[in-house]
Amino acid sequence: MCGILGFNWEDEKKVRSLAELLNHRGPEQEGFHVRDGISIGHKRLKIIDLSEKGRQPMYNEDGSVCVTFNGEIFNFPEIKESLEKQGHVFISHTDTEVLVHGYEQWGTDMLERLNGQFAFCIFDKKQNLFFLARDRFGIKPLFYYCDGRKFVFGSELKVFLKSDIEKKINQHAMDYYMLFGNTPFDRSILEGVKKLPAGSMLVYDLSARKIKENRRYWTLSFANQLDCDETEIEKQIVERLDRAVKMQLISDVPLGAFLSGGLDSSILVAIMSKYVKNLNTFSIRFDRDDFNESKYAKIVSDKFGTRHFEINFNADNVRELITELPYYYDDPFGDPSMIPTCLVSRVARQHVTVSLSGTGGDELFGGYGHYNDYVLLRTLNNLPVPIKRLLDYSTVPANLLFRKEKFNKLRGFLGEKEDRTTLYLRLFSYMFRTKDEPSSKLAAFRYLEKHFVYTDDINNAMNYDLNEYLPDDLLVKEDRASMAVTLEARVPFLDHTLAEFAARIPPRLKIKMGTKKYILKKAFSDVLPYEILHRKKQGFGVPLIHYFRNELKDFAYKHIFDFDLLDYYDKDTLKIYWNRHQQGQGDYYRIFWSIMMFNLWFKKWMV
Numbered sequence: 001m002c003g004i005l006g007f008n009w010e011d012e013k014k015v016r017s018l019a020e021l022l023n024h025r026g027p028e029q030e031g032f033h034v035r036d037g038i039s040i041g042h043k044r045l046k047i048i049d050l051s052e053k054g055r056q057p058m059y060n061e062d063g064s065v066c067v068t069f070n071g072e073i074f075n076f077p078e079i080k081e082s083l084e085k086q087g088h089v090f091i092s093h094t095d096t097e098v099l100v101h102g103y104e105q106w107g108t109d110m111l112e113r114l115n116g117q118f119a120f121c122i123f124d125k126k127q128n129l130f131f132l133a134r135d136r137f138g139i140k141p142l143f144y145y146c147d148g149r150k151f152v153f154g155s156e157l158k159v160f161l162k163s164d165i166e167k168k169i170n171q172h173a174m175d176y177y178m179l180f181g182n183t184p185f186d187r188s189i190l191e192g193v194k195k196l197p198a199g200s201m202l203v204y205d206l207s208a209r210k211i212k213e214n215r216r217y218w219t220l221s222f223a224n225q226l227d228c229d230e231t232e233i234e235k236q237i238v239e240r241l242d243r244a245v246k247m248q249l250i251s252d253v254p255l256g257a258f259l260s261g262g263l264d265s266s267i268l269v270a271i272m273s274k275y276v277k278n279l280n281t282f283s284i285r286f287d288r289d290d291f292n293e294s295k296y297a298k299i300v301s302d303k304f305g306t307r308h309f310e311i312n313f314n315a316d317n318v319r320e321l322i323t324e325l326p327y328y329y330d331d332p333f334g335d336p337s338m339i340p341t342c343l344v345s346r347v348a349r350q351h352v353t354v355s356l357s358g359t360g361g362d363e364l365f366g367g368y369g370h371y372n373d374y375v376l377l378r379t380l381n382n383l384p385v386p387i388k389r390l391l392d393y394s395t396v397p398a399n400l401l402f403r404k405e406k407f408n409k410l411r412g413f414l415g416e417k418e419d420r421t422t423l424y425l426r427l428f429s430y431m432f433r434t435k436d437e438p439s440s441k442l443a444a445f446r447y448l449e450k451h452f453v454y455t456d457d458i459n460n461a462m463n464y465d466l467n468e469y470l471p472d473d474l475l476v477k478e479d480r481a482s483m484a485v486t487l488e489a490r491v492p493f494l495d496h497t498l499a500e501f502a503a504r505i506p507p508r509l510k511i512k513m514g515t516k517k518y519i520l521k522k523a524f525s526d527v528l529p530y531e532i533l534h535r536k537k538q539g540f541g542v543p544l545i546h547y548f549r550n551e552l553k554d555f556a557y558k559h560i561f562d563f564d565l566l567d568y569y570d571k572d573t574l575k576i577y578w579n580r581h582q583q584g585q586g587d588y589y590r591i592f593w594s595i596m597m598f599n600l601w602f603k604k605w606m607v
Contacts, residue, residue, distance in 0.1 A: 071118030138198025261296025264358025334594030366510030
């Protein structure tokens with residue numbers, strides 16, 4: 001993986017200084033193009049073709065096409081062969097070079113031929129334009145700024161935070177962050193700095209100084225469900241996933257796999273073990289049994305003979321990491337699972353440069369418990385008022401007895417009848433822990449109802465997750481965590497051909513009789529151990545619920561409440577939540593974490 005950036009004027013000093021901010025993404029090689037009225041920079045992590053011939057920016061034969069590229073094109077050998085038949089001459093063995101020749105041959109239509117995870121900018125000297133594109137699922141990041149005079153692009157927001165762009169908070173992104181723990185698909189926390197959405201491309205006319213094309217080139221559809229028996233679907237899943245994994249093993253440096261002992265990572269390790277000798281696998285564990293998956297990871301490692309590395313972490317390690325996070329997560333990020341993702345990436349980087357991850361399996365095959373919750377809550381919300389009132393009263397003692405966050409949140413669904421989009425967003429949001437919070441908080445996000453277009457609730461929920469939660473939370477988390485230590489993470493479940501097939505599998509085969517990932521488990525039932533197939537799902541978490549009541553209590557309180565640089569939340573209400581959390585009357589750690597990380601981010605970048 002790499003770091004890329006550029007802008008529409010010549011300034012070698014600036015492009016070099018901004019490129020240094022991305023050094024963690026690619027410290028092994030750098031290159032710059034400062035002429036023709038533009039500046040382009042590149043920081044490279046060598047993965048394929050480690051020679052000088054892989055240096056970027058990279059050019060075609062006559063230098064009229066130039067690319068700076070972050071990512072991997074996994075099917076580049078086939079594309080290269082096709083282009084060579086058309087007379088194109090290659091000088092390297094990199095996947096990067098197929099982009100310049102592919103653009104020469106097919107223009108922007110080359111995107112349809114790419115199988116990979118990527119973000120790039122091509123400079124077309126003859127037409128005097130920038131062509132930017134991002135992979136179908138948004139695995140690799142790309143930000144840009146355009147004000148009618150300046151055009152700037154970069155892999156991370158720090159490029160813009162350290163440029164001369166005005167640092168003003170985007171209020172919509174701020175509101176979105178407070179509800180969901182990340183910024184939305186098309187904009188950052190900075191006013192004017194946007195994200196190129198997943199599966200999108202942009203053409204900027206350098207002469208006219210304006211964007212002349214900005215569109216999605218790919219969208220996943222859940223329409224046209226498959227009509228064939230389970231056996232055939234299982235066969236197709238195995239074959240397609242095997243092909244995706246094998247394709248993503250291409251590398252000139254050591255690779256391994258994250259292994260939690262969950263279904264998705266275990267499937268990847270099972271497949272990888274057929275093609276990789278002495279496969280390295282990595283996991284972590286915390287100092288509490290309820291957050292320890294190590295026994296499952298060991299079962300899988302023993303089964304497939306991997307060299308397994310596991311390191312223990314505790315609250316002190318988490319405290320040390322917290323203050324580093326705002327640098328790498330420079331667009332505010334509030335998903336607590338960033339902690340274990342960062343820690344396991346550090347373990348992996350000690351041994352490999354590339355690690356495969358199971359991200360995407362839950363969204364494609366129905367792995368989340370909240371899918372079942374959503375169907376149930378839709379039913380509850382449609383009940384007659386007297387029954388809802390009775391259920392509402394019963395949640396109070398239930399919460400006191402079981403001390404579960406779900407019982408707090410359940411009350412919010414026992415009020416007025418609401419549409420299916422609002423219900424899912426309430427379920428999905430960090431907020432809405434009490435019945436008194438109005439749904440009007442979601443009014444600004446009505447555009448999200450575009451994801452709820454199918455007759456089946458499960459398809460709608462997965463469609464939302466794949467278009468919002470996956471690219472703007474999970475993939476951001478993994479990209480920043482892995483690149484912070486110069487590790488490339490690959491996600492075979494998000495091979496777009498596999499995803500297009502999975503989206504057509506009927507939801508009744510993904511969640512059957514309450515069993516999540518039913519068809520995926522069945523497809524690998526003769527490969528994985530029983531304990532892995534039938535274990536209870538455990539999120540990739542950290543014991544913050546406990547740490548905020550004990551080891552990190554004072555630390556968290558200080559960074560949450562001793563902050564007066566920006567007035568954006570009601571501290572009195574938050575203190576009520578804090579006291580409830582401390583007394584075990586509810587679990588509010590996600591709200592606390594989200595606010596703490598924003599405050600630390602603000603101090604790091606905005607002061």
